[in-house]
Amino acid sequence: MISFRHHLITLAAVFIALGVGILLGGTAGHPWFSQGAQEILLKMEAKYDRALKSNQDLKQQINRLLQEVEQRNEEAVHMMAMRYGNELGGKKVYVWQEGDKEARPITRLMRAMGVEVVPYEQGKSWEDGLLLVVAKQPPPWLQQGATAGKWLLVEQVPDSVGKQWALLEKMQQRLTEMRVAREKS
Missing domain, CATH: 3.40.50 (Rossmann fold)
Known part of the structure; x- marks a missing residue:
């Protein structure tokens, strides 16, 4: 038969091994997890910067198009004035x-x-x-x-x-x- 002392030593060894595993897994896995989160964050920041630049480019394009439309409207008014100015x-x-x-x-x-x-x-x-x-x-x-x-x-x-x-x-x-x-x- 196995003595009580032997059971107690085995149980303590299991708990010590479990604690060492958690300690090593936490410290060794932490940089890996942190590094993965950092990579995801950098990718998201890069996507945000690209979206921001695209948004600014689109705003500039819209402003340019609005200026062109305004210029075309002015040209149309001048054409109307040439056509109807003498009569009206x-x-x-x-x-x-x-x-x-x-x-x-x-x-x-x-x-x-x-x-x-x-x-x-x-x-x-x-x-x-x-x-x-x-x-x-x-x-x-x-x-x-x-x-x-x-x-x-x-x-x-x-x-x-x-x-x-x-x-x-x-x-x-x-x-x-x-x-x-x-x-x-």
Whole structure:
């Protein structure tokens, strides 16, 4: 039979071996684990730096493209001024806008063409010019009376060069119709 002393020594040896294994594994494995975490951290920092540089490059590209778009819009306005400046320059256009509509882009375009833009108030006369109505539908006060052919409905503020061009074409046609009607009478 095995003595109690022998059991106690064996059990102590097992615990000492376990402690030494944990101690050696912890100190020997720690630099490996720390080194792996450091490599992962360095890779993440490199990815972050690349993403940051890419983001800055994209911002610069967007700014450059916005400048090009602005330049193209200015060129388009100059082309419109060349096309419609002689016919619309010096003409008077009254602008009435529905409460929630914003006619500022239209007035800026008209002024670039040399058109005299006058804000219109209900009840006043616009016999010496064209009335632009910036609204979803013509107001009831406009449909009353003999104003046919002397106003133009703009349901949507032109947000592109093509729509601005179309608006100027409609205005030029309407002003020509008004001039012809005046000459006939």
